[in-house]
Amino acid sequence: MSHFENTLAHAQQLDVQDPLKSFREKFHFPNFHENTIRYFTGNSLGLQPKSTREYIIEELDAWAKYGVEGHFLAKKPWFAYHENLTEKAAKVVGALPIEVVVTHSLTTNLHLLMVSFYRPSADGKRTKILCEAKAFPSDQYALESQVKFHGLDVAEHLVEVAPREGEQLIREEDILAKIAELGDELALVMIGGVNYYTGQLFDMETITKAGHKVGAVVGFDLAHAAGNINLKLHDWGVDFAAWCGYKYLNSSPGGVSGIFVHERHSYNPELPRFAGWWGYDKETRFLMQPGFNPMKGAEGWQLSNAPILGMAAHLASLDIFEEAGMDRIGAKRDLITAFMEFVIDDISEKNKDRCTFELITPRDKTKRGAQLSIMAKGQGRALFDALSDLGVVADWREPNVIRIAPAPLYNSYEDCYWFGQLLEKAIQ
Ligand SMILES: Cc1ncc(COP(=O)(O)O)c(C=O)c1O
Known part of the structure; x- marks a missing residue:
């Protein structure tokens, strides 16, 4: 898509214009790695909403206070x-x-x-x-x-x-x-x-x-x-x-x-x-x-x-x-996935002498969701491991596919830009 640019400034501008940008703050981002984690596995395990703890604690407290009577006396009775x-x-x-x-x-x-x-x-x-x-x-x-x-x-x-x-x-x-x-x-x-x-x-x-x-x-x-x-x-x-x-x-x-x-x-x-x-x-x-x-x-x-x-x-x-509403989620899904696709294509083109990979997910946005599957010929596993070392949490599927999903609720366009940078680094 020609209206995209694979630059940090452009990604940040897309983030500023993103109607769902505030939703990112509602999630915990993993931080177990020495590098900043770039999380793209919402298609495998979605991130934890910060509010989840409160919702669970409400029920733990109800259990502590009411025991079995929580079925009827809890604020949200368990019976229903x-x-x-x-x-x-x-x-x-x-x-x-x-x-x-x-x-x-x-x-x-x-x-x-x-x-x-x-x-x-x-x-x-x-x-x-x-x-x-x-x-x-x-x-x-x-x-x-x-x-x-x-x-x-x-x-x-x-x-x-x-x-x-x-x-x-x-x-x-x-x-x-x-x-x-x-x-x-x-x-x-x-x-x-x-x-x-x-x-x-x-x-x-x-x-x-x-x-x-x-x-x-x-x-x-x-x-x-x-x-x-x-x-x-x-x-x-x-x-x-x-x-x-x-x-x-x-x-x-x-x-x-x-x-x-x-x-x-x-x-x-x-x-x-x-x-x-x-x-x-x-x-x-x-x-x-x-x-x-x-x-x-x-x-x-x-x-x-x-x-x-x-x-x-x-x-x-x-x-x-x-x-957030599914309409807004769907609109961002299409845009952020298209941006990710653009970034991957750009990195692929720039590095075609070193590594060839192909996007096997449909390029038509009406035929896909937020996932892009990259098939890396020959060195797929090595590429995936190098990405993991750099802090990218993606997902490897045998025999040769790296799956990445920019989840519209919490991934940013900047995440996608950095994915491209790390992909290039991993290739090199
Ligand atoms: C398409 C599909 N079907 C079924 C399953 C199995 O799900 P569960 O372990 O929750 O039964 C999964 C798990 O990832 C899946 O991706």
Whole structure:
């Protein structure tokens, strides 16, 4: 983009103009290194909001003061604590409140949702799952084990769409063609909304429509999309989705996950599911009666009472998202990622005699979020190690990719400028 310059002055000017600049102050930046840390791993573990401590201490104090009575006497009674998060999480993913609940962890939720939404037909016809090749390993294992759970053969029933020979990205036309080809054999489409490795964002609306056209159910793993992409899960008609709270959503290591179940499934108590008491109708839960009577909407997928400390951390972060708003976050995401791309291209061009690397993330801003994946040929690991020594916290993914994510809430344009400088130093 020609309007950028790879200079400190230009980066600082972009920071001055940044409507979200004050949000940086709301986060703790790691300081464990002799060099200033440049943190670009919000796509792996988001930074800790300074407010998280207060939110957790509020609950620790309530526990100390009230013991079990905190379920009813705490300022935010634990009995209904998750309800504090629902509307805020729904805004982040473009959903109605009834469609969202924050609960459990991501892979657990993917399994729970697939129990309901991967229902191979009894006549043995509609049995296949379509997913992307190189899905995150946990998703691969989850998908494989779901297929096996139904007594089906993985090689036959789990169909992957891969990039074409010599390409890094999956062509959407290939996904759509495969959906059409599988037709009435396709039970479920389950794809990562943003691929963890390449940072490729898939057109979830078009994929959903294509899946529905052949009668399949469509779900997404939004680990790399929630808090990153401007999602409209309700309008897109997605059947179900799950995401984790600890990446762009900054909600503590291993933090709680969210699920989305489209409103069209909200009022169907017959939908098969694995049940637990926290998904039981709230008004009559404590009558402890036999026979499961699920809550309406996504809440009906809860199994257990909420882990309050993790939920408190998530609430702290969701309050920041509410203040910033996904529209502003999305606008900065596009600009700061484009600036980072410009800086990387500039350093790459200047150093092309020493080191070649290629950005494998789409260059089209509508096809990516805040992540850029750099594939460094040959010396990738050495480059990554040199960057780490210089204080850059990025992320290495086998076999040869360095992932960096300028997180719009707390990364600055100056961070991106310094990344370029350190990249050049690492190359040298
Ligand atoms: C795309 C994706 N799916 C699933 C997972 C697994 O998440 P969890 O360990 O919270 O179940 C991750 C973790 O990074 C991920 O990136």
